[in-house]
Amino acid sequence: MIERTPILNILTHLILISGLVIILIPIWLAFVAATQTLQAVNSAPVEFWPGDQLWVNLREAWALSDFGPKFINTLIVATGVVVGKITLACITAFAIVFFNFRGRMVIFWMIFITLMLPLEVRIVPTYAVAANALSPFQTILDATGLSGLIATLSGVEVRLEWNLLNSYTGLILPLVATATGTFLYRQFFLTIPDDLVEAARMDGAGPLRFLWDVLIPLSRTNIAALATIMFVYAWNQYLWPLLIITDRANYGMVVVQLSDLVPDQLTTGGGTPTWHLAMAATLVVMLPPIAVVILMQRWFVRGLINTDK
Amino acid sequence: MAEIRIRNLAKTYGKTTIMQGIDLQIAHGEFVVILGPSGCGKSSLLRMIAGLEEISEGLVEIGGTVVNALEPRERGCAMVFQNYALYPHMTVAENIGYALKVARIPKAERMARIRATAESVGLGDFLDRRPGQLSGGQRQRVAMARAIIREPKVFLFDEPLSNLDAKLRLQMRQEIRKIHNRIGATSVFVTHDQHEGMTLADRLVVMNKGTIEQIGTPAEIYERPQSLYVAGFIGSPPMNILPGQVSTARRGVLLEDGTLLPILSQLDAGDGAMVHVGFRPEQAELVEPGRGAFDARLDMIEEMGAARLCHLLFEDIPVSVLTEGRPALATGAPVGIRLTQEALHLFDANSGHRIELRRIDTRLVEMQPSA
Numbered sequence: 091m092i093e094r095t096p097i098l099n100i101l102t103h104l105i106l107i108s109g110l111v112i113i114l115i116p117i118w119l120a121f122v123a124a125t126q127t128l129q130a131v132n133s134a135p136v137e138f139w140p141g142d143q144l145w146v147n148l149r150e151a152w153a154l155s156d157f158g159p160k161f162i163n164t165l166i167v168a169t170g171v172v173v174g175k176i177t178l179a180c181i182t183a184f185a186i187v188f189f190n191f192r193g194r195m196v197i198f199w200m201i202f203i204t205l206m207l208p209l210e211v212r213i214v215p216t217y218a219v220a221a222n223a224l225s226p227f228q229t230i231l232d233a234t235g236l237s238g239l240i241a242t243l244s245g246v247e248v249r250l251e252w253n254l255l256n257s258y259t260g261l262i263l264p265l266v267a268t269a270t271g272t273f274l275y276r277q278f279f280l281t282i283p284d285d286l287v288e289a290a291r292m293d294g295a296g297p298l299r300f301l302w303d304v305l306i307p308l309s310r311t312n313i314a315a316l317a318t319i320m321f322v323y324a325w326n327q328y329l330w331p332l333l334i335i336t337d338r339a340n341y342g343m344v345v346v347q348l349s350d351l352v353p354d355q356l357t358t359g360g361g362t363p364t365w366h367l368a369m370a371a372t373l374v375v376m377l378p379p380i381a382v383v384i385l386m387q388r389w390f391v392r393g394l395i396n397t398d399k
Numbered sequence: 400m401a402e403i404r405i406r407n408l409a410k411t412y413g414k415t416t417i418m419q420g421i422d423l424q425i426a427h428g429e430f431v432v433i434l435g436p437s438g439c440g441k442s443s444l445l446r447m448i449a450g451l452e453e454i455s456e457g458l459v460e461i462g463g464t465v466v467n468a469l470e471p472r473e474r475g476c477a478m479v480f481q482n483y484a485l486y487p488h489m490t491v492a493e494n495i496g497y498a499l500k501v502a503r504i505p506k507a508e509r510m511a512r513i514r515a516t517a518e519s520v521g522l523g524d525f526l527d528r529r530p531g532q533l534s535g536g537q538r539q540r541v542a543m544a545r546a547i548i549r550e551p552k553v554f555l556f557d558e559p560l561s562n563l564d565a566k567l568r569l570q571m572r573q574e575i576r577k578i579h580n581r582i583g584a585t586s587v588f589v590t591h592d593q594h595e596g597m598t599l600a601d602r603l604v605v606m607n608k609g610t611i612e613q614i615g616t617p618a619e620i621y622e623r624p625q626s627l628y629v630a631g632f633i634g635s636p637p638m639n640i641l642p643g644q645v646s647t648a649r650r651g652v653l654l655e656d657g658t659l660l661p662i663l664s665q666l667d668a669g670d671g672a673m674v675h676v677g678f679r680p681e682q683a684e685l686v687e688p689g690r691g692a693f694d695a696r697l698d699m700i701e702e703m704g705a706a707r708l709c710h711l712l713f714e715d716i717p718v719s720v721l722t723e724g725r726p727a728l729a730t731g732a733p734v735g736i737r738l739t740q741e742a743l744h745l746f747d748a749n750s751g752h753r754i755e756l757r758r759i760d761t762r763l764v765e766m767q768p769s770a
Binding site: 283285286288289290291292293294295299303304307308 | 449450451470471472476477478480481482483484485486487488497498501502545549
């Protein structure tokens with residue numbers, strides 16, 4: 091339904107612009123607050139035009155939060171999550187779409203159902219596993235009596251332990267499994283004509299060769315779309331790093347650091363809330379995701395609407 | 400040498416059998432066309448030769464080796480697909496050379512062969528383009544070049560021309576035949592288009608419902624169709640078929656309205672046997688009413704350019720006659736149809752098999768309706 095009348099045009103533009111304003115106002119207020127002094131930001135009424143303290147505030151917030159190493163940490167984790175998610179989603183969807191094995195639909199639906207189990211829902215068991223990634227195996231050994239058997243036979247008590255707390259691995263691995271990505275890839279792989287698969291077989295390309303030479307180049311836009319979404323998702327992680335990282339000096343993430351600057355009972359201790367610093371830090375933390383979205387935008391949109399000509 | 404021998408081949412999906420009892424021998428260098436309507440199993444047969452589809456039963460031999468358990472690449476076949484199946488992200492050169500790249504042929508040799516092959520199909524100037532920037536005919540050529548460059552023992556074509564427009568189809572048809580003649584590999588070509596089959600084939604294989612109806616040269620199949628099905632399928636416009644009953648006493652076939660079609664040959668059918676009489680529109684002639692073998696009424700005339708196709712009705716059975724003249728007839732007007740003995744084909748009404756007419760008198764006899 092495409093209608094073009096002047097009144098409708100004006101109306102739709104009004105709706106669009108009001109949506110834009112609603113989104114932009116908080117960001118503008120954050121920017122304004124970041125440019126004020128402590129006194130100005132805490133005085134009523136709320137200032138609506140920027141002051142001249144932006145650079146000063148940025149530097150103070152940066153130093154206060156120790157953002158240098160924290161940015162590097164977060165970049166490592168976000169990149170790890172993105173690479174892991176894309177690799178895993180790609181090979182999972184590859185197996186589900188191009189191989190005919192028993193129970194592949196069951197497996198697909200099991201993956202799909204995990205969409206309903208985000209990290210927040212399963213945070214306690216996930217933490218337990220992160221504390222000792224081998225504990226499920228230990229449980230199996232104990233339950234089957236195998237560990238007891240080994241202990242009596244060899245005299246060695248079996249205690250499997252692999253601690254992921256306070257490590258990049260622990261930050262990355264639980265975030266890597268992705269139903270969304272697998273689904274996106276599956277939908278894309280389903281659009282690949284059978285003829286193309288068969289042509290590759292006639293040309294002598296095995297499955298991995300086909301994946302590498304044909305599927306991956308063809309799914310560039312999907313990779314870009316997935317990478318963008320997942321980078322933002324990983325960058326904004328708060329709960330998980332907060333939970334498993336106690337060694338904040340070495341493994342702190344920017345969003346967790348940022349939350350320390352946001353004034354509350356704990357941080358101000360009754361002092362004047364430092365909103366100007368919190369907002370300055372917010373601006374800095376926002377930059378990498380925005381940069382990624384802008385850089386990837388062209389690919390991103392094409393990947394989601396799935397029409398690479 | 401790459402002769403193909405197919406013995407007692409069958410294809411089943413679960414409990415449904417889609418093809419059975421296929422026996423076919425294709426000589427080295429022969430161009431065989433498998434012809435049939437959609438769903439007759441012709442593509443499955445080709446794909447079983449290629450190794451893209453599992454063989455349920457029977458044997459496929461290429462060059463004396465049973466290839467049932469071999470991967471497609473080990474069979475020495477190259478295939479041209481209906482939708483070209485080009486890799487959209489690769490250039491023309493990369494598409495053509497992909498099989499060589501997979502086979503780890505050094506880059507210098509690869510480039511030389513790509514160039515030579517592309518030149519041979521007239522794609523020399525398009526090596527850096529992507530498939531998306533090519534026309535349908537050019538894409539078809541890339542698909543052909545991709546098959547040629549592997550120097551296969553066997554070429555397999557799966558309806559490669561059906562996505563092209565009529566003019567290009569004619570042109571590509573000739574080019575395919577020329578390439579076959581030049582390379583001398585064995586070719587198997589699947590199509591539903593009988594013109595393509597007729598013009599390309601050394602031998603035609605007509606398939607129907609998962610079995611082979613007839614194998615023979617295009618001329619044999621046109622002149623002596625072995626079944627009612629082949630008679631109706633081959634030839635355009637299709638053969639006219641009239642039901643009748645053999646009368647040995649009167650030495651002929653009684654048509655529905657009681658007209659006798661004399662058969663001046665020895666007839667291998669008993670008295671009273673139900674048969675179908677067939678004759679081709681191009682082998683009949685329009686004459687004055689009462690002066691032909693039987694009479695019919697005119698329904699309409701189709702202008703074909705070089706000739707006119709007259710649609711007639713005989714006892715409500717449609718009959719068509721191709722005539723070079725321009726008959727000045729009104730709709731519903733009676734008209735006589737003259738037939739020669741050579742034009743007649745007889746088929747058993749129950750089995751559909753051809754009934755041989757052993758000519759004892761090959762004179763052109765004008766048949767008169769019996770009084």
